[in-house]
Amino acid sequence: xxxxxxxxxxxxxxxxxxxxxxxxxxxxxxxxxxxxxxxxxxxxxxxxxxxxxxxxxxxxxxxxxxxxxxxxxxxxxxxxxxxxxxxxxxxxxxxxxxxxxxxxxxxxxxxxxxxxxxxxxxxxxxxxxxxxxxxxxxxxxxxxxxxxxxxxxxxxxxxxxxxxxxxxxxxxxxxxxxxxxxxxxxxxxxxxxxxxxxxxxxxxxxxxxxxxxxxxxxxxxxxxxxxxxxxxxxxxxxxxxxxxxxxxxxxxxxxxxxxxxxxxxxxxxxxxxxxxxxxxxxxxxxxxxxxxxxxxxxxxxxxxxxxxxxxxxxxxxxxxxxxxxxxxxxxxxxxxxxxxxxxxxxxxxxxxxxxxxxxxxxxxxxxxxxxxxxxxxxxxxxxxxxxxxxxxxxxxxxxxxxxxxxxxxxxxxxxxxxxxxxxxxxxxxxxxxxxxxxxxxxxxxxxxxxxxxxxxxxxxxxxxxxxxxxxxxxxxxxxxxx
Ligand SMILES: Cc1ncc(COP(=O)(O)O)c(C=O)c1O
Numbered sequence: 001x002x003x004x005x006x007x008x009x010x011x012x013x014x015x016x017x018x019x020x021x022x023x024x025x026x027x028x029x030x031x032x033x034x035x036x037x038x039x040x041x042x043x044x045x046x047x048x049x050x051x052x053x054x055x056x057x058x059x060x061x062x063x064x065x066x067x068x069x070x071x072x073x074x075x076x077x078x079x080x081x082x083x084x085x086x087x088x089x090x091x092x093x094x095x096x097x098x099x100x101x102x103x104x105x106x107x108x109x110x111x112x113x114x115x116x117x118x119x120x121x122x123x124x125x126x127x128x129x130x131x132x133x134x135x136x137x138x139x140x141x142x143x144x145x146x147x148x149x150x151x152x153x154x155x156x157x158x159x160x161x162x163x164x165x166x167x168x169x170x171x172x173x174x175x176x177x178x179x180x181x182x183x184x185x186x187x188x189x190x191x192x193x194x195x196x197x198x199x200x201x202x203x204x205x206x207x208x209x210x211x212x213x214x215x216x217x218x219x220x221x222x223x224x225x226x227x228x229x230x231x232x233x234x235x236x237x238x239x240x241x242x243x244x245x246x247x248x249x250x251x252x253x254x255x256x257x258x259x260x261x262x263x264x265x266x267x268x269x270x271x272x273x274x275x276x277x278x279x280x281x282x283x284x285x286x287x288x289x290x291x292x293x294x295x296x297x298x299x300x301x302x303x304x305x306x307x308x309x310x311x312x313x314x315x316x317x318x319x320x321x322x323x324x325x326x327x328x329x330x331x332x333x334x335x336x337x338x339x340x341x342x343x344x345x346x347x348x349x350x351x352x353x354x355x356x357x358x359x360x361x362x363x364x365x366x367x368x369x370x371x372x373x374x375x376x377x378x379x380x381x382x383x384x385x386x387x388x389x390x391x392x393x394x395x396x397x398x399x400x401x402x403x404x405x406x407x408x409x410x411x412x413x414x415x416x417x418x419x420x421x422x423x424x425x426x427x428x429x430x431x432x433x434x435x436x437x438x439x440x441x442x443x444x445x446x447x448x449x450x451x452x453x454x455x456x457x458x459x460x461x462x463x464x465x466x467x468x469x470x471x472x473x474x475x476x477x478x479x480x481x482x
Contacts, residue, residue, distance in 0.1 A: 013328040016321045017417055020067065027053040027383045029481050034380055034471050041459030042376045042444055044385050053383030054423055056412040059326070059351045061107075061265035064417035066316060069269065069309040076304035086298035089274075089311045096247070096314055097254040099276040101283035103290050104300025104307075107273045108225050108263025109134035114275060114289045115221065115261065119185040120144040127175055128188045129167040129209075130154070130196055132223065133393055135188065137453055140395075144185060147175050154196050155406050157345050157356045162237035164349075165193035165201035165230075167209050176216050186219040186259070192226025195389055196407060198330075198349030200233035203241055203253060210256040222253070224262040228317040229350020232327050235320060246318045258282070264302075266351075267317060268310035269416060272302040326350060326416045329424060333412070336428045342435045345409065352413035355431065357390060360438050361408075366391050368443025368463055371408040374434075377441045378410065380467060381474050382430030387411045392444075393455045437473055442466030 004014050028036065028051055040046035049055060055062070077084040090102040105111045112135045120126065122143030128135070130150045139146055149171040154164040167189065176184055189206055193199045206222075213220045231246050241249055254260060258279065264272035277283035287297060294301040316322045327350055334348035343359035361370035371390035378384050390408035397403050412427060434441075448459040474482075 012421065013325070013332050015325065015417075017066070017325075025053055026050075027482070030380065030471050030474055030478070031480065033383055034467055037376055037379055037467065041447065042372070042462060043455070043458055043460060044375050044379060044387060045456050046459075047379065047385060051383075052379070052385045054419065054427060055385050056352065056414070056427070057385050057387050058411075059266055059413045059415045060263065061271045062415040062418065063266070063269040064415070065269055065309055066312070066417075069312045069316075072308040072312045073305040076308045078304055079298070081296050081298055083298050083304055083307075085304040085307045085311075089307045092311045092314050093274065093276060096250055096318065097260055097276055098251055099254065099260065099278050101277045101280065103275040103277065103283070103286060103297070104302055105261075105273040105275065105290065105294045106301030107265055107271065108223075108261070109138070110294055110301065111261035111263070111273045111275045112138045113293060114286060115186070115259070116142055116144070117289055117293075118286050119219065121185070124183055124185045125175075125179045126185050126188055127172065127179075129165055129190055129201060130193045132190060132194050133453060133455075135190075135223065137395075139185075141452075147179070149175060150193065150196060154193070154199060157197075157343065157359070157407065160347060162200075162233070162347070163202040163205060164196060164199035165190070166205040167201070169205075169208050169212065172209060173212055176212070176218065181216040181218060184216075184218050186221045187213045188221045188223060189257075190223040190226070191230035191253075192228075192350045194226060194351065195393075195409075197345035197354040197409065197411075198226060198229060198351035199345075200230040200237075200349065202238055203234055203249065204238070206253060206256055219259065220257045221259045221261065222257040224260050225266045226350055227253075227262065227267055228323045229327055231317075232320070232323045233350070246320055246323070250318065264306070264310045264313070268313035269316065270306045270310035270313050272300075272306050272310055274300070322417075326414050329414050329419070329421075332421070333414075333424050333428055337431060340428075340432050340435070342431055352411045354389070355386075355410040355412070356408070357410050358408040360435060361441055363439065364441065364443045366404045366408065367402050368445065369460070370443070371405075371410050372444050372460065373441050373462075375410045376444070376462075376467070377434055377470060378430065380471055381434050381437075382426070384412070384427055384430060387413065388455060392458070395452065395454065433474075433477065437470065440466060440470045440473060 116138035124144040261275040331348040343356035345354040357371035364370040372392040443463040
């Protein structure tokens with residue numbers, strides 16, 4: 001997929017796999033979609049999957065497994081303690097990352113809970129290139145706070161910079177001095193920086209940032225959940241490393257960090273997670289938290305079948321033909337939307353295409369959640385489910401005021417190996433239609449607003465009858481049944 005050239009055709013992504021099992025999809029008529037969206041409280045997390053045509057909410061736990069992953073599941077060794085499956089998984093991780101201590105956990109946020117519980121004390125700071133919702137929620141729950149030091153250009157939506165996830169090294173050193181090194185629990189670098197559009201961080205930047213951390217004796221943590229996309233971008237864009245294999249680059253990155261954790265709902269194409277800890281004493285100091293929160297130390301809340309599958313998935317994440325599928329589909333989608341004039345995050349990152357709702361819905365004030373409104377409008381106009389990644393995904397300040405997100409994005413995730421190019425074309429088509437009717441989209445307001453992670457379970461309603469009017473306009477162009 002990475003290199004195959006076309007003779008008399010524009011260059012398009014070419015899958016290096018074939019489909020062996022399919023799941024039937026249905027597209028509800030647009031009036032029914034309006035009913036379902038209303039019942040879901042204008043929150044795409046609350047929709048039923050059966051009411052969705054293309055589910056682009058997330059890439060988490062919904063990536064397609066390979067035949068090799070599925071067949072590995074059959075040899076899963078069920079045991080509460082000492083499962084052979086765990087040792088196979090641990091050995092594979094040691095082979096790839098060069099770290100032998102492994103704490104299993106049921107998913108990425110469980111790893112974040114363990115890390116925060118062990119290292120964050122009230123008043124502490126965790127420095128990051130950028131936060132991820134659940135990583136931040138665990139830190140603030142324990143009285144810590146997060147400093148996000150992604151370089152300013154990482155937040156510019158239209159760009160051709162290759163590594164928008166890079167941390168600002170000057171700000172990093174200043175922040176350590178301002179906070180006091182003893183108050184910094186750890187420095188967390190997120191590969192494939194999720195909330196700014198799945199943007200990668202360069203090896204060079206990781207090297208420099210971890211060097212600064214070491215100078216001050218601060219623990220370094222890599223969130224490797226989106227490492228596979230980041231590896232693809234390093235291989236494609238980081239000149240100095242272009243002759244290194246994906247495996248060599250992975251080991252070079254791993255060697256920089258004290259701790260690596262990941263969600264195996266992304267990394268490994270399955271469902272689970274793990275924390276790798278370089279130092280033996282540090283590892284032993286965290287061990288007791290696994291049986292307390294997750295399960296015994298040889299399964300950590302995961303199904304052994306999933307563990308077998310992800311062990312094969314880790315190896316597949318080292319294969320350029322496989323890890324290029326997601327980024328190349330995303331790039332195709334982003335390029336076509338950009339050519340049409342739709343504001344999208346460029347260059348295309350990993351995990352999904354990201355629409356810039358702050359521009360598309362510039363007529364909607366941030367306190368009426370422009371990205372939240374846009375994501376609902378897209379479900380109405382196409383049965384496509386995306387995810388709001390903007391102010392709605394933030395938590396309010398302590399005084400109850402809104403914390404406005406630095407970016408208002410709608411993420412259209414591309415679960416790996418799941419969608420076809422014609423489905424991608426359909427998405428592009430419906431986004432174009434919606435862009436041409438963007439003035440019809442109005443705001444949202446909360447009816448029920450949970451205090452923590454409100455985007456998951458919050459109930460909202462439109463600020464006017466804009467959804468009905470939008471649906472009428474859609475029916476004029478596409479008819480009742482589309
Ligand atoms: C970068 C990153 N870290 C952590 C997580 C949390 O992982 P999980 O959903 O498995 O809890 C995610 C999930 O989307 C993520 O993208």
